[in-house]
Amino acid sequence: MGKSFTLVQLRYFGAVAKLENMTAAAAELNVTQSTLSSAMAQLERELGAALFTRLSSKGLRLTPAGRRLLLGSQAFLEEADLLYQAVRDESEALAGELVVGIYSPLAPFKAPVILQAFEAAHPNVKVSFHEGDQESLRQALLDGVCEVALMYDLGVGREFERRMLERIPPHVLVSAEHPRAARREEPVSLREFAQEPFILLDLKHTREYYLDMFKQLGIRPETRHVVSGYETVRSYVARGHGYSLLNQRISMKTTYAGGEVVALGIIEELPPIEVSLVRPVGAKPTRKSRAFERICIELYGKASG
Incomplete structure (x- = not known):
């Protein structure tokens, strides 16, 4: 026998899941908090699973069952809206x-x-x-x-x-004042920069991706600066603080801090992103x-x- 939860309950659930707060969701939906709480309790009874973890600070977090319902209900509710439009002969x-x-x-x-x-x-x-x-x-x-x-x-x-x-291959980024920038059309070996200060883009998984390139070549970078902003890396390089490895190429050479950067292709076959x-x-x-x-x-x- 099928479960008897309603579209209204699913819409209420989506609002609570988004805001992670029953009071805020009730205000957004323009219903009383008691109405919303009752609807969520009924939905949990029908599904036989807790959808939220109640936190001491009165916030809410989705349980694994709640996450599964949220992932499935978005497309379901959209199809319900399209069915309504079709019955009324409205544009889809x-x-x-x-x-x-x-x-x-x-x-x-x-x-x-x-x-x-x-x-x-x-x-x-x-x-x-x-x-x-x-x-x-x-x-x-x-x-x-x-x-x-x-x-x-x-x-x-x-x-x-x-x-x-x-697929975007990596490149070496240097200052326009770097000796190698004058021959920007010629690819470089990453080994050429082993003794120069390196500026690392420090984002999880991204930093490991770049550091693994050095390991593949059996060299160890002289990491001087570790920063989390893409444009910060470019600005450090432009001001002569070192070189870096990046993937996305920006057509504008000038950085926020002034100065210009030059992207150089790499001779070694290194994994693209x-x-x-x-x-x-x-x-x-x-x-x-x-x-x-x-x-x-x-x-x-x-x-x-």
Whole structure:
């Protein structure tokens, strides 16, 4: 016999899951807190599972069962809306909100371009980008904070499915005043820089990716500065504090701190980074997130071959 939970209960559940607070969710839904609490208790009884962990600070956290329900209910509720539109003979144009995860160093390059293309194709969908590092995006996907994420392949395990868009090789970044910058068209060996100060982009999984390159070549970098901002790395390099390894190339050579940087190709065959669309395995995607994926593939997918 099927369970008898309602669409209203699922919508209430989605609001509570998003805000992680019963009072805030009741205010957003314009219902009393007692009504919302009763609906959540009934939903948990029908499903036979606790959906939230109640914290002492009156906040809430999704349980594993709650995360599974959130991942599955988003597409279900969207289909219910489309059924309503079909019965009323209304347009099935996509509408509503979509939260997409994006790896912070990718955001300045990709987010504005994708957003412009997506809004042109689907003007009734409000897209919000949830920026973070690789680890926080993994957790955001598992917690249902975002449906899909644009991120590197680093640290992405078998609990996720990936659609690779681009492979981006690493490059050496030096100041425009560096002796090697005058021959910028000629690739360099990473070994040439073994004795120079190295500036490391310090993000989880990313730092290991760069440091492993040195290990592959049997050299040890002279790490002078460890910073967490992509543009900070570029600014340090431009001001002559050392060289760095990066993947994304920026057409603008001038940095925030002034001075210019030059990207140099690398002779050694070092592993590229893969930019991928990532979602949890088993999560049924909404039509909005599928539309977002199609836009990304149209913009960047051809670069994957």
